[in-house]
Amino acid sequence: MKPVLWMKSSCTTCRNARAKLAELGLEAEIRDYFKKPLEAAELERLLPDDPAPMLGTKSPKYKELGLKDRKLSKAEAIQLMVQDNNLLKRPILVHPGGVIIGFDSSAYEKLVS
Template sequence: MIKVYGIPNCGSVKKARALLESMGVAYEFVDFKKTPPSREELTRWVQKTSLQILLNTKGTTYKKLGLKDRNLDDKQKLETMLEHPTLIKRPVIESSDTESSSTIVVGYDEASLKALV
């Protein structure tokens, strides 16, 4: 089962979805704006990668909230990401047989995405 998390109008999300579709890979799309990630999902992603990779420091939301000038610890960053899901780098693509054995790719990376499927 592959899930693509993001927002529909994001360019990186569009490219990832198009690549999966061109390879004939079935996936479920989860819109962050309609279904924000749960604390459990976000924690699982952090365990699979890192908070530094998941936090989108180049996006509009990061700049609008002035996070660069705030010295947030990891717990505060996680809480802020839960409150503002658009702070999460997109897309987050999760491939799993079970929740305990999942692999994720964060951001659009064609080679990593092809290796995932």
């Protein structure tokens, strides 16, 4: 399975993640989910039962909806993320060695060691 980097091309952190993958020689399929939004079925496969780590807490929509004080079910999170992709924390690297949410340089390095 080829790794997939789910990202937003205008996001600096996402671009840093992509550059780190290139630096490590790790070829990944790039999926800009703002150009091609994630569908509910894709999110169903991607999200853990507790979707909290996948929520983009810096999103204005996150604050607007008061999600900080709510515990969302997976189904609720999926519905909200389909409506507004900014609620999905980025980037997300899906690799045979695991899923990394957000950019963590050392975690990326561990995947290739």
